Amino acid sequence: MxxxxxxxxxxxxxxxxxxxxxxxxxxxxxxxxxxxxxxxxxxxxxxxxxxxxxxxxxxxxxxxxxxxxxxxxxxxxxxxxxxxxxxxxxxxxxxxxxxxxxxxxTKRRRDRPAPTPRRLSAGESAALESQTAAVESGDLREALASLGRAILATEKPTGSPKR
The missing domain is CATH 3.30.300 (GMP Synthetase; Chain A, domain 3)
Structure with missing residues (x-):
């Protein structure tokens, strides 16, 4: 992927x-x-x-x-x-x-070390999957899910993903 x-x-x-x-x-x-x-x-x-x-x-x-x-x-x-x-x-x-x-x-963002993404909780993963399930295009659905995982992995856990 x-x-x-x-x-x-x-x-x-x-x-x-x-x-x-x-x-x-x-x-x-x-x-x-x-x-x-x-x-x-x-x-x-x-x-x-x-x-x-x-x-x-x-x-x-x-x-x-x-x-x-x-x-x-x-x-x-x-x-x-x-x-x-x-x-x-x-x-x-x-x-x-x-x-x-x-x-x-200023140093450009690519010059800084990338933050280490955290693992998503089972609830976050399930919520993300349900939010993207209605997207018909498989490629688009996967791209949106990948973007969602990247965003959630850089945020602090709150118990449920932001909408």
Whole structure:
């Protein structure tokens, strides 16, 4: 049984319409930021906006929120950062960086150890099964049950599951 899947796989399809014509590029940039620039830079700078010139699909300005003295480092490393970004996109998508003072970048949730889920009680399991029993699609029923188990396993036991 497959577990939860990362939403990053579907980010372009989900965010494309909401973020406009350049939204998928920015969504992909956000999803892959750590891999593109490395953990050292990703810990002090976060993309805020990818701004393309009107009517163009290249030479954008990437607005970065930068914490403290890291701005000096980023200015010094700008040519290498641009090279990594454009290598990632496969064309000259970003022409320059614009830095904005921002609070320190927080560690992303995936950097924290996952909490150990607790075992569900027999009553919780039975209640979850009865709540999903009416769903006709087997795949959907199993996905909902899996989500329910994951949610209940991270909550403190209360005697009965929340509705």
């Amino acid at each position: 497959p577990g939860p899947r990362p939403i990053g796989r579907h980010l372009n399809a989900i965010a494309g319409k909401a973020l406009g014509p350049h939204g998928p590029a920015f969504a992909t940039l956000l999803a892959e930021w750590d891999a593109i620039v490395g953990p050292r830079l990703a810990s002090v700078a976060l993309p805020l906006k990818l701004q393309f010139p009107k009517g163009r699909q290249e030479d954008a300005v990437l607005h970065l929120g930068v914490s403290g003295p890291a701005a000096l480092f980023i200015q010094h490393e700008e040519p290498q950062i641009l090279q990594r970004l454009n290598g990632f996109f496969g064309f000259r998508a970003v022409a320059r960086l614009k830095l904005t003072q921002a609070p320190p970048a």
